[in-house]
Amino acid sequence: MSSQMADGKTIILRLEIDTNLAQFGRAATAIEKAKGDIIAIDVIHTDKNKSIRDLTVKIAEQGAAERLTNALQSLPGIRLLHISDRTFLLHLGGKITIQPKTPIQNRDDLSRVYTPEVARVCQAIFDEPSKAYTLTIKRNTVAVVTDGSAVLGLGNIGPYAAMPVMEGKAMLFKQFADVDAFPICLDTQDTDQIIAAVKHLAPAFGGINLEDISAPRCFEIEQRLRQELDIPVFHDDQHGTAVVLYAGLLNALKLTGRSLNEARIVICGIGAAGTACTKMLLAGGAKHIVGVDREGILTADRTYDNPMWQWYAEHTNPQRLTGGLAEALQHAEVFIGVSAGGILTRAHIELMAPEPIVFAMANPEPEIRPELAEDIVAVFATGRSDYPNQINNVLCFPGIFRGALDSRATTINEEMKVAAAEAIASVISDDELNRMYIVPSVFNARVVEEVRRRVIQAAVKSGVSRRNPRE
Numbered sequence: 001m002s003s004q005m006a007d008g009k010t011i012i013l014r015l016e017i018d019t020n021l022a023q024f025g026r027a028a029t030a031i032e033k034a035k036g037d038i039i040a041i042d043v044i045h046t047d048k049n050k051s052i053r054d055l056t057v058k059i060a061e062q063g064a065a066e067r068l069t070n071a072l073q074s075l076p077g078i079r080l081l082h083i084s085d086r087t088f089l090l091h092l093g094g095k096i097t098i099q100p101k102t103p104i105q106n107r108d109d110l111s112r113v114y115t116p117e118v119a120r121v122c123q124a125i126f127d128e129p130s131k132a133y134t135l136t137i138k139r140n141t142v143a144v145v146t147d148g149s150a151v152l153g154l155g156n157i158g159p160y161a162a163m164p165v166m167e168g169k170a171m172l173f174k175q176f177a178d179v180d181a182f183p184i185c186l187d188t189q190d191t192d193q194i195i196a197a198v199k200h201l202a203p204a205f206g207g208i209n210l211e212d213i214s215a216p217r218c219f220e221i222e223q224r225l226r227q228e229l230d231i232p233v234f235h236d237d238q239h240g241t242a243v244v245l246y247a248g249l250l251n252a253l254k255l256t257g258r259s260l261n262e263a264r265i266v267i268c269g270i271g272a273a274g275t276a277c278t279k280m281l282l283a284g285g286a287k288h289i290v291g292v293d294r295e296g297i298l299t300a301d302r303t304y305d306n307p308m309w310q311w312y313a314e315h316t317n318p319q320r321l322t323g324g325l326a327e328a329l330q331h332a333e334v335f336i337g338v339s340a341g342g343i344l345t346r347a348h349i350e351l352m353a354p355e356p357i358v359f360a361m362a363n364p365e366p367e368i369r370p371e372l373a374e375d376i377v378a379v380f381a382t383g384r385s386d387y388p389n390q391i392n393n394v395l396c397f398p399g400i401f402r403g404a405l406d407s408r409a410t411t412i413n414e415e416m417k418v419a420a421a422e423a424i425a426s427v428i429s430d431d432e433l434n435r436m437y438i439v440p441s442v443f444n445a446r447v448v449e450e451v452r453r454r455v456i457q458a459a460v461k462s463g464v465s466r467r468n469p470r471e
Ligand SMILES: NC(=O)c1ccc[n+]([C@@H]2O[C@H](COP(=O)([O-])OP(=O)(O)OC[C@H]3O[C@@H](n4cnc5c(N)ncnc54)[C@H](O)[C@@H]3O)[C@@H](O)[C@H]2O)c1
Pocket: 150, 151, 152, 153, 154, 212, 213, 214, 215, 236, 237, 238, 241, 268, 269, 270, 271, 272, 273, 274, 292, 293, 294, 295, 337, 338, 339, 340, 341, 343, 361, 362, 363, 364, 382, 383, 391, 392, 393, 394
């Protein structure tokens, strides 16, 4: 039996009942006893000896799914073939598809979308390559490229297991910004091979969104691709996260009467996201940032093999603090977690200054769940959709690419990132700002609209646009 269960949800159980030994009623009774509520029954197959049925069952409490499984497995003549929940059902066959824009109904259509007529279009692009933007999908396409090495906080789970996240990103691109994004999961973690692969596939795309590639390789991969390609290359976990974090932090500081210059900030997890968040905060004027990774506080008193950590140690921690997370957190006012789930405790937060700001942004499991400490925290945010204050790069990447594609920008530069952060923060007015509402919802249509508008302005002003679209 394969099992992918979740409590407090609707689950689908596939049962095989040996009709010589058992009756369906026994299974139904067992399910009810285990506090499952059967809401639908579908017969999948029946013959003389067995019947296979899918039961849709509502389970309310923690552990109910496991109790139910155990109860069914102990019944003679009944086999539990499979359990899935709505999340898994939603993933059956993948989450996206490609649709032609026009139907091909007759030979005339066929000869125009395809050979022979298509050849004239190919020739036109050959004569003038920039026509790829007007005569192909390039103007609206983004490749979401990963090597599966830092997928959410799950770590190095490889290209196949990374696909559901990349398909999800493609859905978000389409739904929120009408960008056609394709998940591309590369079966290599070699820096040169990744760079070569992305360069080879670039002709079909108007932009490259690098996703979930671990530090420090992600820095070189992005930097070299930015130099070598004339389309925007954007590592979402670095810059998308930094943009949204910056927007959220500005609002949280405003709410708690603090300034970025003076705030004592601890960043935990000095990988792709942590490094980029730090750079953006330093550029915005932050002076008291302390970075912590697995080996403890990064300090200029030590030397590091990882060049990014070396840079980090030299540009942060002015007091040269040493020790671990607890030492870093003494009297700190802001905790920013982009590390791993569950590593922060309530006792840690108690070490911080009064009214602290805690952004526990690891996915899917935050550094600490809000329910464990929200009573001692002034502003709490996570990366998840099921808590208030979702600081997640989804607030950034659809709109920033929409703006970059529409202005046909050659790159996404610092000016465009700052514009995106200011756009996100600006969607919340001073009247609306409160501890449960420091960043707008991803469903607020003004987010993409405003990010796009300001990003286009910044691209034009900074001289990287190749087109100035009408508003
Ligand atoms: N909310 C968002 O929008 C968002 C965006 C990007 C990343 N993230 C999350 O941030 C985390 C890191 O992502 P990344 O792309 O930077 O990955 P990464 O692999 O580049 O970096 C992770 C860093 O965290 C460190 N780390 C792991 N466990 C730690 C611990 N116990 N204590 C201190 N440091 C620890 C690692 O050593 C590494 O340096 C993931 O959980 C990811 O889901 C969230």
